[in-house]
Amino acid sequence: MYMSRGYTDRIKDLIAQSSPLVQQAKAADPNHPRLLWVLGPVYWNTPAERGGGQDKAIAGYNSALEEIRKRNATAPADPLDPTWGEPELLMNLAWSNLNREKPDVATAEQQAQAALKLVPNWHYVRDILIPQIQKASSESKP
Secondary structure (H helix, E strand, C coil): CHHHCCCHHHHHHHHHHHHHHHHHHHHHCCCCHHHHHHHHHHHHCCCHHHCCCHHHHHHHHHHHHHHHHHHHHCCCCCCCCCCCCHHHHHHHHHHHHHHCCCCCHHHHHHHHHHHHHHCCCCHHHHHHHHHHHHHHHHHHCC
16 A cells, blocks of 8 residues: 555555455454554554544554563464564554654664664664664754
């Protein structure tokens, strides 16, 4: 949908295709961290009066982070089971806190650093997001 922004008919088609899949995923596991991660941008870009908003997106990311930490606390049954989630969610939270209507730069910095601690060579976080956060921090100081 992001790549199709500006093409209303294409967006409507994509929503029609994805809505049943989202409903299936919600029915199967409404707290699944990947589902909450995928829904984050949807909530971010949906006005609050239509059930979305920045606060809802951030709350979803926080819930997903709690859930992934809980799920990762127990060793996977199979070493090939995925352990995805925590750094990706921290990155999304950092970006969201930086870009929200009232930025929370300090929290964004903490979350980005936590993501980078888990994945030290993550180019986006290290070379793009953290400099953006640092710039915003220096601009907000008197």
